Amino acid sequence: MIEVKNITKKFGTLQVLKGIDLNVKKGEIVSIVGTSGAGKTTLLQIIGTLDKADTGSVIINNQNVNLLNDTKLSDFRNQNIGFVFQFHQLLPEFTALENVMIPALIRHTKEHEARVRAKELLDMLNLNARLDHKPNEMSGGEKQRVAVARALMNNPSVILADEPSGSLDTENKEELHQLFFKLRNALGQTFIIVTHDEHLASITDRIIHMKDGAIIEQDSFIDNLSYAE
Secondary structure, three states, X not given: OEEEEEEEEEEXXXXXXXXXXXXXXXXXXXXXXXXXXXXXXXXXXXXXXOOOOOEEEEEEOOEEHHHOOHHHHHHHHHXXXXXXXXXXXXXXXXXXXXXXXXXXXHXXXXXXXXXXXXXXXXXXXXXXXXXXXXXXXXXHHHHHHHHHHHHHOOXXXXXXXXXXXXXXXXXXXXXXXXXXXXXXXXXXXXXXXXXXXXXXHHHOOEEEEEEOOEEEEEEEOOOOOOOOO
């Protein structure tokens, strides 16, 4: 599903990633943990094609993304990868419905079809009463669920989340964590989650421990996945 081979990355003289190798199976929920500066977010951005490695390759769904030009890479990202960020990254001038529609409109989906799909997702996430609300009219938990709906809009095979519950209170954290597993079970998505939340990490299928730009340990809590490659 996802193969990361010998990824290195420097910023100036600072070696941020030091030869990362990682394989993630279809339908797996993987957490990446480590202290600040370990390289977690940089690795996630490279897997998500938001940044480029200095060396190595990233293969997603048998596609080596390193071989794509900028236009094809943008299209691939839009169709195959969904993102959830710590602070939602919703556009404040748009409603919940409009924010969720954006990835489909970028893909040139007809507006009516995008609207129907966005409503279905928001309804699935219990946000049908917030369709016309703007971000400043919603709670933190509601905004993060809108962000999840947006990430799901084009039915991507991979969801990448960077500290997704970092700005939420305890109740909303737990709700979001359980949502990831419900989505995996319902839709078969693969999740890679960068987190400092020990509880979230402990319930994922596998924990990747990073330190100083390298993977130092992996903890697996399952023997077989329901969603085989």
